[in-house]
Amino acid sequence: MSSSILLKNGTALLHGVDDHVRSEKTDILITGNTIAKIAPNIDISALQDVETIHCTDKIISPGFVDTHHHLWQTQLKGRHADEQLLEYMATGNAQSSQYTESSIFYGQLAGCLEALAAGTTYILDHAHIDVSPTASRTALAATISSGLRSTFAYTPTARITSWHPLTKSPTPLEPWVFPNLTSLSASLAAGWGSSRVQLGLGFDFYFLGPALVTELFAHAKDCGVRTITSHYVRSAQMSLASLPETLSTFGVLDQSILFSHATGCSASDVALITNAGAHVSCTPAIELQMAHGAPVAWREDIPGIHASCSLGVDCHSAVAASMPEVMRTGLQAARGMRNLRFEAAGVTPTKLHAAMGVERAFNLGTILGARAVRAQDRIGSLAVGKLADVVVFDAVSPAMVGAAQQDAVVAVVMHSSPADVEVVIVDGVVRKRGGRLVDVVVDEVAREVLGGRETLAWKDVAKEIVRSREEIQREIEKIDFVDSKERLVKSFYVDQSKLVEDI
Ligand SMILES: [Zn+2]
Structure with a gap:
């Protein structure tokens, strides 16, 4: 592995004042894990051991930042395409309890690799896979093996101890939760993951009350946790209560908090979130499918939330793990919803809403994502001194040619797919080259x-996914989902009178 990489003569997407992104023909020199220089015609004659990657007819973009994702779910792909949230909770989310240590590793690794192949270089992973005392350590080892940059939000998980009938573990906070936080934190502090991976906390059990929540959050912060992430869907299918209000009452709403979704949030929620310096991850593809409500990053009635927003994939078990795809799904849905509002009033808009532009969508998946996890000084844009998390797109592929030469940001957001991602660099290390994932060195x-x-090529990982998927599927086929879903929904105290098939 070379100690320096020169990206030669590409069209770089560079952030400037007010997050405006300009395209510039330039070289980018990476030294170690850092962007050392951005300038045309960089002279490397005095440097030794430099790998040159020729970027003529390529777009050089900052790596994408995904602020909400459940990376373990690979073996569940394909089964949720026509499901709503409460169905998925039974057929997807709760299936973590079927995972063995080996399926956890491969599911998590393949989740990381799908994202990397699509140009995502950082993920806030809401890791609700803590189904045994060692499960989270195995999942984290997979993330570390992949080479992805990530905050592993260790999450106390609702375990299913029996499916016949569905029975939840009587102790939502298992006895290993506090010790696991301590030991994972100690391992990372001792150099495991070489600072690419940080410990976070995922948490959704606010019913446990303020004493336990404040104790757990304080412990997590003592363990170095800087980001705590919680699902928040304010709607009839989950709860109409305000989670920001709950957190505020508990005294834990601060800048470490990142809410995923926040769909259905009110103006007073927005005030609480922004005053606390907290953030939101908007996951349009899942939110639109699963009736969460309108993605808040584009809601016109609460513009105050826009600057606190970022984007996430959420479940790659249900949708593609591509951030450009998430950007355009959210963008086009927002434009469509706005147009419908005008149509209902018998008029037609002559201009797009200012917040519904392509550049802002790009920023939601890059620099705004970095701000949401308070890492904007290290990731989210191409700048000297920042970490070298970089994506190179083919600008003359069948999808990109024409668009890339006209407007490189438009090409990435509206025209690209993972097939156009040629090179992915994370922390100065090439993880995708020539359009193919580089082999993975398995963490010890x-x-x-x-x-x-010790090493895994993508085809080895794929083979293991096929094998472990079959193993999990055999168990899933034994489940009575009508009964299981009913019991699960009851356990969430959902107002069932609000669940209807049609209106
Ligand atoms: Zn989620």
Whole structure:
């Protein structure tokens, strides 16, 4: 591996004043894990051991920042396409309890690799896979093996102890939660993951009350946690209560908090979130499918929330893990919803809303994402001194040619797919080259789980996904989902009179 990489003569997307993104023909020199220089014709004659990647007819973009994702769910892909939230909770989310250590590793690794192949270089992973004392360590070992930059939000998980009938663990906060936070934090502090991976906290059990919540959050912060993330869907299908209000009452609403979705949030929620310096991850593809409500990043009635927003994929078990796809799904849905509002009034808009432009969508998946996890000084844009998380797109592919030469940001947001991502660099290390994922070196912690395997090519990972998916599917086929879903919905105290098939 070379100690420096020169990206030669590409069209770089550079952030400037007010987050305006300009395209500039330039070289970018990466030294170690850092962007060392951005300038045309960089002279590398005095440097040794430089790998040159020729970027003529390429777009060089900052790596994408995804602020809400459940990376373990790969083996569940394909089963949720026609499902709503409460169906998915039974057929998807709760299936974590079917995962063995090996399926956790491969599910998580393949989730990371799908994202990397699509140009995502950072993920806030809401890791609700804590189904045994060692499950989270195995999942984290997979993230570390992948090379992705990530905040692993360790999440106390609602375990299903029996499916016949569906029975939840009587102790939502398992006895290993506090010790696990301590030991994962100690391992990371001792150099595990070489600072690419940080510990966060995912939490959704506010019914446990203020004493336990404040104790857990304080412990997490003592363990170095800087980001705490919670699902918040304010709607009839989950709860009409205000989570920001609950957190505020508990005394834990601060800048470490990142709400995923916040769909249905009110103006007073917005005030609480913005005053606290908290943030939101908007996941349009899932929110639109699962009736969460309108994605808040584009809501016209609460513009005060826009600057606190970022974007996430959420469940790659249900939608593609591509941030440009998330950007355009959210953007086009917002434009469509606005147009319908005008149509209902018998008029037609002559201009797009200022917040519904392509550049802002790009920023939601880059620099605004970095701000949401308070890492804007390190990631989210191409700038000297920032970490080298970079994506190179083919600008003359069948999808990109023409668009890329006219407007490179438009090309990325509106025309690209993961097939156009040629090179992905995270922390100065090439993870995708020539359009293909580079082989993975298995982290030592996981080698025992994998029977001593040290390296994995993508085809090895794919084979293991096929195998473990079949294993999980065999168990899923034994479940009575009508009964299980009913019991699960009851356990969430959902007002069932609000669940209707049609109106
Ligand atoms: Zn989620």
